[in-house]
Amino acid sequence: MNGDTFKAKSTGIVFSNKTKITFVIALLVSLIVVIAITITRGAYNVPIVAVYEVILDNLNLADQSNRLYDTIVWNIRVPRILLAIAVGIALGTSGAVYQGTFRNPLVEPFILGVSAGAAFGAALSIVYPQYLFSVQISACIFGMVAVFGAYSLARVRGETPLVTLILAGVILGSIFMSGVSILKYISADTQLREIVFWMMGGFYYADWDIVWKVVPAIIICSVVLCLLGWKLNVLSMGEEEAKMLGINTERTKIILITLATFVTAISVSAVGIIAWVGLMMPHAARLVIGPDHRFLIPSAAIMGAIFLVICDTLARTLTTAEIPVGIITSLLGAPYLIYLLRTKKNIFFG
Secondary structure, eight states: OOSSEEEOTTTOOEEEHHHHHHHHHHHHHHHHHHHHHHTTOSSSOOOHHHHHHHHHHHTTSOOOOOHHHHIIIIIIIHHHHHHHHHHHHHHHHHHHHHHHHHTOTTOOGGGGSHHHHHHHHHHHHHHOTTTSOOHHHHHHHHHHHHHHHHHHHHOBTTBOOHHHHHHHHHHHHHHHHHHHHHHHHHSOHHHHHHHHHHHHOOSTTOOHHHHHHHHHHHHHHHHHHHHTHHHHHHHTTOHHHHHHTTOOHHHHHHHHHHHHHHHHHHHHHHHOOOOSHHHHHHHHHHHHHOSOHHHHHHHHHHHHHHHHHHHHHHHHHSSSSOOOHHHHHHHHHHHHHHHHHHHSHHHHHO
8 A cells, every 4th residue: 555645446536645735734724714704603793803802811912802702702602612623523533543444434433332322321320410420421431331342242252353343333322222212211301301402412511621621632532543544544455464564453443443432432421412423524535635544534533623613603503592513413414425325335335
């Protein structure tokens, strides 16, 4: 597999490393532009100059911001946008890693039951708050438990076949969702509404406390996954070829799946279930930049950040009542999957 150029299977175009780097930089610039636009939009529009003054004031570089603007921008919109960026990075990164690890373009981060496990943990904490941790911690723990349970269930004679692992994830996910249904049935009305609202996904609870708990872990894990992109390139050639090149395939898969699952679980625990991002963004990046994971992973991560910032802005501006972001991503994701199946089925199914 050539490291200097990578031929995109879907387009037949050969991309140089310089072109790929330029594309990633262009995505970063696009993200900055999107942030600058969306931070001014909402139920109360704020001039971009006022946003600049608020940020300078809170960074102790000036003392001239309006108190109302300070509350709207610094206490509400900035943490919300930062959390949307972090979650978009997490889901885009984990989606690219899962698709490369499983060598299946229709795989997304929730395939091993992480969303079902996290939903069960969150529901359990909502119904029995006196016995468990906070909703976020409980969701994260059970999301990880679901994946490691699937991995243990699929492991046979020291190896973990990918097909068996996916089936185990589906089984564990079904069990956890059955548990969620039971908890919905026995919960009080207020608890039921909270469970349903949490499962729809959204950034309405975003604040600086959640940002400081979630963002650093997501950024660190995502950077590590980007640095492991070259190993994913080798692994995507096939396990036998990877072993011949000196890669410990089992250990590499464990590291990749664990880190990808962890950032997904942390994201789900903070904002609920936001589907389709991990499926759409790696595809969008792959169609433009090709399948080289050294550049595909950061491209999918930045695209995920841009996409979720835009979706969150739509969620809080389209109507007077906020729409859960999970609904918007699902509305956009289903048609996109139909498009992929209709136009790229020769790539997916041979």
